[in-house]
Amino acid sequence: MFPDLRGDFPILTRTVRNGRPLVYLDSGATSQRPLAVLEAESAFVREHNGAVARGAHLLAEEATEAFETARADVARLVGAPAEEIVWTSGATAALNLVANGMLQASLGAGGAAAEGFHVGPGDRIVVTELEHHANLIPWQQLAARTGAELAWIPVDDAGVLVLDDLASVITPATKVVAFSHASNVTGVVTDVAPIVARAREVGALTVLDGCQSVPHIPVSVSDLGVDFMAFSGHKMLGPTGVGALWGRKALLDALPPSMFGGGAIAVVTMETTTWLEAPTRFEPGTQPVAQAVGMGAAARYLMDLGMENVARHEARLAQILREGALSVPGVRLIGPVGDPDRFDVLGLAAVAVEGVHAHDVGQVLDDRGITARVGHHCAQPLHRRLGLTGSTRASAHVYTTEDDARAFVEALAGVREFFGATL
Numbered sequence: 001m002f003p004d005l006r007g008d009f010p011i012l013t014r015t016v017r018n019g020r021p022l023v024y025l026d027s028g029a030t031s032q033r034p035l036a037v038l039e040a041e042s043a044f045v046r047e048h049n050g051a052v053a054r055g056a057h058l059l060a061e062e063a064t065e066a067f068e069t070a071r072a073d074v075a076r077l078v079g080a081p082a083e084e085i086v087w088t089s090g091a092t093a094a095l096n097l098v099a100n101g102m103l104q105a106s107l108g109a110g111g112a113a114a115e116g117f118h119v120g121p122g123d124r125i126v127v128t129e130l131e132h133h134a135n136l137i138p139w140q141q142l143a144a145r146t147g148a149e150l151a152w153i154p155v156d157d158a159g160v161l162v163l164d165d166l167a168s169v170i171t172p173a174t175k176v177v178a179f180s181h182a183s184n185v186t187g188v189v190t191d192v193a194p195i196v197a198r199a200r201e202v203g204a205l206t207v208l209d210g211c212q213s214v215p216h217i218p219v220s221v222s223d224l225g226v227d228f229m230a231f232s233g234h235k236m237l238g239p240t241g242v243g244a245l246w247g248r249k250a251l252l253d254a255l256p257p258s259m260f261g262g263g264a265i266a267v268v269t270m271e272t273t274t275w276l277e278a279p280t281r282f283e284p285g286t287q288p289v290a291q292a293v294g295m296g297a298a299a300r301y302l303m304d305l306g307m308e309n310v311a312r313h314e315a316r317l318a319q320i321l322r323e324g325a326l327s328v329p330g331v332r333l334i335g336p337v338g339d340p341d342r343f344d345v346l347g348l349a350a351v352a353v354e355g356v357h358a359h360d361v362g363q364v365l366d367d368r369g370i371t372a373r374v375g376h377h378c379a380q381p382l383h384r385r386l387g388l389t390g391s392t393r394a395s396a397h398v399y400t401t402e403d404d405a406r407a408f409v410e411a412l413a414g415v416r417e418f419f420g421a422t423l
Contacts, residue, residue: 002313003305005399008034012399020369023404028184028212028348028395029373030234033298037238040297041290052289053263053280067289070296071279074244077299077307078210078229079220084252086245086279087292091211092134094230094245095178097282098207099138100258102176106146110256117205117255121147124173126204128153128161129385130183133378135209135230139178153179153195158336159186159386160343166198174204181213181224182346185379185391186335187318189213189344196225205251211235215397216314216346218307221246233291237397238298242291245282252278261285302398310398314347317396317405321349324409330354330416334391347396349408350377353415358390364415365392370408 006012009032016022024032044066050059052067072082088094104110105117119125125139129152143150153169154162161179170177177199182189192208199206206226213219214229215236221229228251232243247255257264257275261284266274275281302310322345325333334350336343353361362374373393376383383390394408 002309002398004401005034006401008036009399010035010038016369016371017367018369023368023370023407025394025396025400025404025408026371026373027397027400028235028346028377028393030240031215031237031397032399033237033239033294034301034399036301037294037297041239041294044290044293049290052287063289066293067287070292070299073296073299073303075246077219077303078214078231078246079222080246081249083279084221084246084249086247086252086282087287088230088243088245088282089241089288090234090243091209091230091232092243094232094243095135095207095209096138097245097258098228098230098247098255099142101255103142103145104256104258110254113254114256116251119143119146119148119175122173123148123175124151124171125149126151126153126170126174126177128179129155130159130161130185130379130382131178131180132184132209132211133380135178135180135207136381139176148175149173155382155385157386158338159183159334159382160188160336161190163191163194166194170195170198170202170204172202174199174202176205176207178207178209180209180211181219181229182216183335183379183382184212184348185350185377185382185393187212187346187348187350188335189217189346192224192226200225212346215302217311217344227251233295233298236295236298237301238295239288239291242288242295244295247278249278252282257281257284259284305398313398314396314400315345317347317400317402318345318349320402320405321347321394321396321408324406325349325351325412328409328412328416331412334386334388347400348393350391350393351412352388352391353412356415356419358392360419361392361412361415364418365408365411368407368411368414370394370411372408 048062050063105114210231214231264284
Protein backbone atom coordinates (compact mmCIF):
# COMPACT_ATOMS: atom_id res chain seq x y z
CA MET A 1 0.00 0.00 0.00
CA PHE A 2 1.38 3.38 -1.01
CA PRO A 3 1.70 5.71 2.01
CA ASP A 4 -0.59 8.70 2.52
CA LEU A 5 1.81 11.59 1.96
CA ARG A 6 -0.57 14.50 2.29
CA GLY A 7 0.90 15.43 5.65
CA ASP A 8 4.21 16.14 3.93
CA PHE A 9 2.61 18.82 1.72
CA PRO A 10 1.40 21.83 3.73
CA ILE A 11 -0.56 23.40 0.86
CA LEU A 12 -2.91 20.42 0.74
CA THR A 13 -4.38 21.38 4.12
CA ARG A 14 -5.88 24.63 2.85
CA THR A 15 -9.40 25.26 1.68
CA VAL A 16 -10.30 26.93 -1.59
CA ARG A 17 -13.50 28.27 -3.16
CA ASN A 18 -16.69 27.89 -1.14
CA GLY A 19 -14.60 26.63 1.79
CA ARG A 20 -14.00 23.32 0.08
CA PRO A 21 -10.88 21.26 0.74
CA LEU A 22 -8.28 21.48 -2.01
CA VAL A 23 -8.21 18.60 -4.47
CA TYR A 24 -5.01 19.24 -6.41
CA LEU A 25 -5.06 17.62 -9.85
CA ASP A 26 -2.76 19.94 -11.80
CA SER A 27 0.56 18.26 -11.11
CA GLY A 28 1.32 17.89 -14.81
CA ALA A 29 1.60 21.68 -14.92
CA THR A 30 3.38 22.17 -11.60
CA SER A 31 3.69 19.92 -8.58
CA GLN A 32 3.48 20.79 -4.92
CA ARG A 33 6.53 20.70 -2.64
CA PRO A 34 6.97 18.53 0.44
CA LEU A 35 8.36 19.85 3.71
CA ALA A 36 11.68 18.19 2.94
CA VAL A 37 12.10 20.45 -0.09
CA LEU A 38 10.84 23.60 1.61
CA GLU A 39 13.13 23.02 4.57
CA ALA A 40 16.16 22.28 2.39
CA GLU A 41 15.72 25.56 0.50
CA SER A 42 15.13 27.50 3.70
CA ALA A 43 18.07 25.99 5.54
CA PHE A 44 20.41 26.80 2.68
CA VAL A 45 19.33 30.43 2.53
CA ARG A 46 19.38 30.85 6.32
CA GLU A 47 22.69 29.11 7.01
CA HIS A 48 24.82 28.57 3.90
CA ASN A 49 24.02 31.22 1.30
CA GLY A 50 27.11 32.20 -0.66
CA ALA A 51 28.51 32.53 -4.16
CA VAL A 52 29.15 29.13 -5.74
CA ALA A 53 32.69 28.47 -7.06
CA ARG A 54 33.65 32.10 -6.54
CA GLY A 55 35.28 32.35 -3.16
CA ALA A 56 37.59 30.73 -0.64
CA HIS A 57 35.61 31.63 2.48
CA LEU A 58 33.49 29.15 4.43
CA LEU A 59 30.10 30.20 3.10
CA ALA A 60 31.32 29.94 -0.50
CA GLU A 61 32.67 26.47 0.23
CA GLU A 62 29.42 25.36 1.88
CA ALA A 63 27.31 26.79 -0.94
CA THR A 64 29.43 25.06 -3.56
CA GLU A 65 29.22 21.76 -1.70
CA ALA A 66 25.42 22.03 -1.42
CA PHE A 67 25.14 22.93 -5.11
CA GLU A 68 27.25 20.00 -6.24
CA THR A 69 25.61 17.56 -3.81
CA ALA A 70 22.25 18.50 -5.31
CA ARG A 71 23.66 17.92 -8.79
CA ALA A 72 24.79 14.44 -7.74
CA ASP A 73 21.37 13.64 -6.25
CA VAL A 74 19.53 14.73 -9.38
CA ALA A 75 21.97 12.71 -11.47
CA ARG A 76 21.36 9.64 -9.33
CA LEU A 77 17.60 9.91 -9.92
CA VAL A 78 18.12 9.41 -13.67
CA GLY A 79 21.08 7.04 -13.40
CA ALA A 80 23.71 9.48 -14.66
CA PRO A 81 27.16 10.67 -13.55
CA ALA A 82 27.03 14.06 -11.83
CA GLU A 83 29.30 15.65 -14.44
CA GLU A 84 26.63 14.98 -17.10
CA ILE A 85 24.01 17.16 -15.39
CA VAL A 86 23.79 20.82 -16.41
CA TRP A 87 21.75 23.16 -14.25
CA THR A 88 19.29 25.29 -16.20
CA SER A 89 16.34 27.51 -15.36
CA GLY A 90 13.98 24.73 -16.46
CA ALA A 91 13.33 22.18 -19.17
CA THR A 92 12.54 24.87 -21.72
CA ALA A 93 15.98 26.40 -21.17
CA ALA A 94 17.56 22.94 -21.35
CA LEU A 95 16.01 22.17 -24.72
CA ASN A 96 16.93 25.60 -26.03
CA LEU A 97 20.49 25.05 -24.80
CA VAL A 98 20.85 22.09 -27.16
CA ALA A 99 19.06 23.73 -30.09
CA ASN A 100 20.98 27.00 -29.72
CA GLY A 101 24.24 25.12 -29.30
CA MET A 102 23.56 23.41 -32.62
CA LEU A 103 22.86 26.83 -34.13
CA GLN A 104 26.20 28.10 -32.83
CA ALA A 105 27.93 25.08 -34.35
CA SER A 106 26.14 25.70 -37.63
CA LEU A 107 27.54 29.26 -37.60
CA GLY A 108 31.05 27.94 -37.15
CA ALA A 109 31.49 28.00 -33.38
CA GLY A 110 33.27 25.15 -31.65
CA GLY A 111 35.58 24.26 -34.51
CA ALA A 112 36.12 20.70 -35.65
CA ALA A 113 34.89 19.24 -32.34
CA ALA A 114 31.41 20.69 -32.98
CA GLU A 115 31.03 19.53 -36.58
CA GLY A 116 28.64 16.78 -35.52
CA PHE A 117 26.16 19.45 -34.42
CA HIS A 118 26.21 21.34 -37.72
CA VAL A 119 22.81 21.70 -39.42
CA GLY A 120 22.16 23.30 -42.78
CA PRO A 121 20.27 23.09 -46.07
CA GLY A 122 19.62 19.50 -47.08
CA ASP A 123 19.58 18.32 -43.47
CA ARG A 124 16.47 17.25 -41.58
CA ILE A 125 15.28 17.89 -38.01
CA VAL A 126 12.62 15.50 -36.73
CA VAL A 127 10.10 16.09 -33.93
CA THR A 128 6.67 14.55 -33.28
CA GLU A 129 3.13 15.76 -33.67
CA LEU A 130 2.43 15.46 -29.95
CA GLU A 131 5.25 17.64 -28.64
CA HIS A 132 4.89 20.27 -25.96
CA HIS A 133 5.72 23.63 -27.53
CA ALA A 134 8.97 23.73 -25.56
CA ASN A 135 10.20 20.76 -27.59
CA LEU A 136 8.81 21.98 -30.89
CA ILE A 137 9.50 25.70 -31.24
CA PRO A 138 13.29 25.54 -30.60
CA TRP A 139 13.59 23.02 -33.44
CA GLN A 140 11.29 25.05 -35.69
CA GLN A 141 13.57 28.01 -35.10
CA LEU A 142 16.73 25.99 -35.69
CA ALA A 143 15.31 24.78 -39.00
CA ALA A 144 14.25 28.29 -40.03
CA ARG A 145 17.64 29.80 -39.19
CA THR A 146 19.77 27.10 -40.82
CA GLY A 147 17.70 26.17 -43.85
CA ALA A 148 17.17 22.61 -42.61
CA GLU A 149 13.89 20.78 -43.17
CA LEU A 150 11.55 20.17 -40.23
CA ALA A 151 9.68 16.84 -40.31
CA TRP A 152 7.63 15.01 -37.71
CA ILE A 153 6.46 11.59 -36.63
CA PRO A 154 2.64 11.66 -36.90
CA VAL A 155 0.04 10.52 -34.41
CA ASP A 156 -3.02 8.37 -35.05
CA ASP A 157 -6.63 9.28 -34.31
CA ALA A 158 -6.05 8.50 -30.62
CA GLY A 159 -3.03 10.78 -30.38
CA VAL A 160 -0.53 7.91 -30.23
CA LEU A 161 2.70 8.10 -32.20
CA VAL A 162 2.74 6.07 -35.41
CA LEU A 163 6.09 4.25 -35.36
CA ASP A 164 5.45 1.72 -38.13
CA ASP A 165 7.44 3.53 -40.81
CA LEU A 166 10.11 5.52 -39.01
CA ALA A 167 12.47 5.17 -41.97
CA SER A 168 10.30 7.49 -44.04
CA VAL A 169 10.59 10.26 -41.43
CA ILE A 170 14.00 9.67 -39.87
CA THR A 171 15.94 9.63 -43.13
CA PRO A 172 19.73 9.56 -43.65
CA ALA A 173 19.54 13.36 -43.89
CA THR A 174 18.35 13.60 -40.27
CA LYS A 175 20.68 15.33 -37.82
CA VAL A 176 18.54 15.37 -34.67
CA VAL A 177 15.36 13.70 -33.41
CA ALA A 178 13.58 15.45 -30.52
CA PHE A 179 10.65 13.74 -28.81
CA SER A 180 8.77 13.40 -25.53
CA HIS A 181 9.19 10.45 -23.21
CA ALA A 182 5.53 10.82 -22.24
CA SER A 183 2.73 12.98 -23.60
CA ASN A 184 1.41 15.69 -21.31
CA VAL A 185 -2.01 15.32 -22.98
CA THR A 186 -2.61 11.59 -23.49
CA GLY A 187 -0.31 10.38 -20.72
CA VAL A 188 1.05 7.65 -23.00
CA VAL A 189 4.69 6.70 -22.39
CA THR A 190 6.60 6.61 -25.67
CA ASP A 191 8.26 3.44 -26.86
CA VAL A 192 11.70 5.01 -27.02
CA ALA A 193 13.66 2.04 -28.36
CA PRO A 194 12.61 2.05 -32.04
CA ILE A 195 13.09 5.82 -32.34
CA VAL A 196 16.57 5.65 -30.81
CA ALA A 197 17.48 2.64 -32.93
CA ARG A 198 16.47 4.36 -36.16
CA ALA A 199 18.25 7.58 -35.16
CA ARG A 200 21.44 5.61 -34.53
CA GLU A 201 21.15 3.93 -37.92
CA VAL A 202 21.33 7.29 -39.65
CA GLY A 203 23.76 8.93 -37.19
CA ALA A 204 21.24 11.40 -35.75
CA LEU A 205 21.33 12.83 -32.24
CA THR A 206 18.37 12.16 -29.93
CA VAL A 207 16.94 14.73 -27.52
CA LEU A 208 14.30 13.56 -25.04
CA ASP A 209 11.78 15.70 -23.16
CA GLY A 210 11.60 13.93 -19.80
CA CYS A 211 9.37 16.43 -18.00
CA GLN A 212 6.43 14.07 -17.65
CA SER A 213 8.40 10.88 -17.09
CA VAL A 214 11.20 11.66 -14.63
CA PRO A 215 8.80 12.62 -11.79
CA HIS A 216 6.51 9.61 -12.23
CA ILE A 217 8.29 6.48 -13.48
CA PRO A 218 11.76 4.94 -13.18
CA VAL A 219 14.09 6.60 -15.68
CA SER A 220 17.61 5.51 -16.56
CA VAL A 221 19.37 7.49 -19.25
CA SER A 222 21.68 4.56 -19.99
CA ASP A 223 18.71 2.26 -20.56
CA LEU A 224 16.95 4.83 -22.75
CA GLY A 225 19.99 5.25 -24.97
CA VAL A 226 19.26 8.88 -25.89
CA ASP A 227 21.94 11.56 -26.18
CA PHE A 228 20.29 14.39 -24.24
CA MET A 229 17.34 14.66 -21.85
CA ALA A 230 15.66 17.71 -20.33
CA PHE A 231 13.53 17.81 -17.18
CA SER A 232 12.33 20.41 -14.71
CA GLY A 233 12.32 20.86 -10.96
CA HIS A 234 8.79 22.14 -10.52
CA LYS A 235 7.17 19.02 -11.98
CA MET A 236 9.12 16.67 -9.68
CA LEU A 237 8.13 18.18 -6.30
CA GLY A 238 10.89 20.81 -6.51
CA PRO A 239 11.12 24.57 -6.94
CA THR A 240 10.31 26.65 -9.97
CA GLY A 241 13.14 28.37 -11.83
CA VAL A 242 15.41 25.34 -11.97
CA GLY A 243 15.78 22.32 -14.22
CA ALA A 244 18.41 20.09 -15.71
CA LEU A 245 19.86 18.95 -18.98
CA TRP A 246 21.47 15.54 -19.03
CA GLY A 247 23.86 14.87 -21.90
CA ARG A 248 26.60 12.44 -22.73
CA LYS A 249 29.83 13.98 -21.46
CA ALA A 250 31.64 13.86 -24.78
CA LEU A 251 28.73 15.59 -26.49
CA LEU A 252 28.43 18.25 -23.79
CA ASP A 253 32.14 19.00 -24.06
CA ALA A 254 31.80 19.43 -27.84
CA LEU A 255 28.55 21.43 -27.88
CA PRO A 256 29.23 25.19 -28.18
CA PRO A 257 27.69 27.27 -25.40
CA SER A 258 25.06 29.82 -26.38
CA MET A 259 24.93 31.85 -23.18
CA PHE A 260 28.08 33.68 -22.16
CA GLY A 261 29.51 35.22 -19.02
CA GLY A 262 31.59 34.70 -15.93
CA GLY A 263 32.07 31.38 -14.25
CA ALA A 264 31.96 29.31 -17.44
CA ILE A 265 35.32 30.29 -18.87
CA ALA A 266 38.91 29.06 -18.75
CA VAL A 267 40.86 31.99 -20.24
CA VAL A 268 39.63 35.39 -21.39
CA THR A 269 41.61 37.97 -23.34
CA MET A 270 40.31 41.09 -25.04
CA GLU A 271 40.14 39.13 -28.27
CA THR A 272 39.15 35.56 -27.36
CA THR A 273 37.62 33.29 -24.75
CA THR A 274 38.02 29.58 -24.06
CA TRP A 275 35.45 27.53 -22.17
CA LEU A 276 35.65 25.17 -19.24
CA GLU A 277 34.56 21.57 -19.64
CA ALA A 278 30.91 20.65 -19.20
CA PRO A 279 28.81 21.11 -17.22
CA THR A 280 30.40 24.38 -16.05
CA ARG A 281 30.71 25.80 -19.57
CA PHE A 282 26.91 26.01 -19.70
CA GLU A 283 26.44 27.64 -16.30
CA PRO A 284 27.59 31.28 -16.59
CA GLY A 285 26.51 33.92 -14.13
CA THR A 286 24.89 33.46 -10.75
CA GLN A 287 23.07 30.16 -10.54
CA PRO A 288 19.73 29.44 -8.78
CA VAL A 289 21.55 27.77 -5.92
CA ALA A 290 18.73 27.54 -3.38
CA GLN A 291 16.44 26.18 -6.09
CA ALA A 292 19.04 23.60 -7.11
CA VAL A 293 19.32 22.52 -3.49
CA GLY A 294 15.54 22.17 -3.43
CA MET A 295 15.57 20.10 -6.61
CA GLY A 296 18.19 17.85 -5.09
CA ALA A 297 15.98 17.39 -2.03
CA ALA A 298 13.05 16.55 -4.30
CA ALA A 299 15.16 13.91 -6.06
CA ARG A 300 16.04 12.35 -2.70
CA TYR A 301 12.39 12.40 -1.62
CA LEU A 302 11.33 10.53 -4.77
CA MET A 303 14.19 8.03 -4.49
CA ASP A 304 13.29 7.36 -0.87
CA LEU A 305 9.76 6.51 -1.98
CA GLY A 306 11.11 4.31 -4.77
CA MET A 307 10.20 5.19 -8.34
CA GLU A 308 8.75 1.74 -8.94
CA ASN A 309 6.35 2.39 -6.05
CA VAL A 310 5.51 5.83 -7.42
CA ALA A 311 4.74 4.35 -10.84
CA ARG A 312 2.47 1.67 -9.38
CA HIS A 313 0.58 4.24 -7.31
CA GLU A 314 0.02 6.48 -10.29
CA ALA A 315 -0.99 3.58 -12.53
CA ARG A 316 -3.84 2.88 -10.12
CA LEU A 317 -4.85 6.55 -10.20
CA ALA A 318 -4.72 6.49 -14.00
CA GLN A 319 -7.11 3.55 -14.00
CA ILE A 320 -9.61 5.40 -11.81
CA LEU A 321 -9.35 8.64 -13.77
CA ARG A 322 -9.56 7.07 -17.22
CA GLU A 323 -12.20 4.45 -16.53
CA GLY A 324 -14.21 7.00 -14.62
CA ALA A 325 -14.06 9.53 -17.43
CA LEU A 326 -15.17 6.89 -19.94
CA SER A 327 -18.16 6.10 -17.76
CA VAL A 328 -19.57 9.65 -17.93
CA PRO A 329 -21.95 10.21 -20.88
CA GLY A 330 -20.80 12.90 -23.27
CA VAL A 331 -17.19 12.85 -22.08
CA ARG A 332 -14.41 12.02 -24.53
CA LEU A 333 -11.16 10.70 -23.10
CA ILE A 334 -8.18 12.03 -25.04
CA GLY A 335 -5.82 9.22 -25.94
CA PRO A 336 -6.15 5.47 -26.44
CA VAL A 337 -9.21 3.82 -24.96
CA GLY A 338 -8.76 0.23 -26.18
CA ASP A 339 -6.43 -2.47 -24.87
CA PRO A 340 -5.37 -1.23 -21.40
CA ASP A 341 -2.16 -3.28 -21.51
CA ARG A 342 -0.96 -1.94 -24.84
CA PHE A 343 0.35 1.35 -23.48
CA ASP A 344 1.97 2.48 -20.26
CA VAL A 345 0.01 5.53 -19.15
CA LEU A 346 0.82 8.17 -16.55
CA GLY A 347 -1.58 9.19 -13.81
CA LEU A 348 -3.48 11.72 -15.87
CA ALA A 349 -6.62 12.01 -17.94
CA ALA A 350 -7.44 14.74 -20.43
CA VAL A 351 -11.06 14.97 -21.50
CA ALA A 352 -13.42 16.96 -23.69
CA VAL A 353 -17.03 17.40 -22.60
CA GLU A 354 -19.46 17.50 -25.49
CA GLY A 355 -20.93 20.97 -25.97
CA VAL A 356 -18.96 22.57 -23.13
CA HIS A 357 -15.80 24.65 -23.57
CA ALA A 358 -12.83 23.42 -21.55
CA HIS A 359 -12.64 26.70 -19.64
CA ASP A 360 -16.27 26.28 -18.55
CA VAL A 361 -15.53 22.74 -17.42
CA GLY A 362 -12.65 24.09 -15.39
CA GLN A 363 -14.88 26.66 -13.71
CA VAL A 364 -17.33 24.00 -12.56
CA LEU A 365 -14.47 21.90 -11.20
CA ASP A 366 -12.94 24.93 -9.49
CA ASP A 367 -16.21 25.68 -7.73
CA ARG A 368 -15.96 22.18 -6.26
CA GLY A 369 -12.40 22.72 -5.05
CA ILE A 370 -10.81 20.69 -7.84
CA THR A 371 -7.83 22.18 -9.65
CA ALA A 372 -7.39 20.92 -13.20
CA ARG A 373 -5.62 22.28 -16.25
CA VAL A 374 -7.75 23.66 -19.09
CA GLY A 375 -6.70 24.72 -22.59
CA HIS A 376 -4.33 23.22 -25.12
CA HIS A 377 -1.62 22.37 -22.55
CA CYS A 378 1.06 23.89 -24.81
CA ALA A 379 0.30 21.20 -27.38
CA GLN A 380 -1.75 22.99 -30.03
CA PRO A 381 -0.72 20.74 -32.96
CA LEU A 382 -1.84 17.61 -31.13
CA HIS A 383 -5.19 19.12 -30.18
CA ARG A 384 -5.66 20.34 -33.75
CA ARG A 385 -4.91 16.83 -35.06
CA LEU A 386 -7.57 15.44 -32.73
CA GLY A 387 -10.15 18.03 -33.79
CA LEU A 388 -10.06 19.95 -30.52
CA THR A 389 -9.23 23.48 -29.45
CA GLY A 390 -8.59 22.41 -25.88
CA SER A 391 -9.27 19.87 -23.16
CA THR A 392 -9.52 19.54 -19.40
CA ARG A 393 -6.72 17.58 -17.77
CA ALA A 394 -6.49 16.00 -14.34
CA SER A 395 -2.93 14.98 -13.44
CA ALA A 396 -1.73 13.20 -10.34
CA HIS A 397 1.43 12.89 -8.28
CA VAL A 398 2.60 11.04 -5.20
CA TYR A 399 0.29 12.99 -2.88
CA THR A 400 -2.83 12.32 -4.97
CA THR A 401 -5.31 9.91 -3.39
CA GLU A 402 -7.86 7.61 -4.93
CA ASP A 403 -10.55 9.82 -3.39
CA ASP A 404 -9.07 12.77 -5.30
CA ALA A 405 -9.37 10.84 -8.56
CA ARG A 406 -12.95 9.83 -7.81
CA ALA A 407 -13.83 13.42 -6.94
CA PHE A 408 -12.73 14.45 -10.43
CA VAL A 409 -14.93 11.81 -12.05
CA GLU A 410 -17.91 12.83 -9.92
CA ALA A 411 -17.34 16.46 -10.81
CA LEU A 412 -17.26 15.62 -14.53
CA ALA A 413 -20.75 14.17 -14.21
CA GLY A 414 -21.72 17.39 -12.45
CA VAL A 415 -20.56 19.44 -15.43
CA ARG A 416 -23.27 17.97 -17.62
CA GLU A 417 -25.85 18.40 -14.87
CA PHE A 418 -24.81 22.04 -14.51
CA PHE A 419 -25.10 22.83 -18.23
CA GLY A 420 -28.13 20.63 -18.85
CA ALA A 421 -28.62 16.97 -19.60
CA THR A 422 -29.53 17.68 -23.23
CA LEU A 423 -25.96 18.63 -24.15
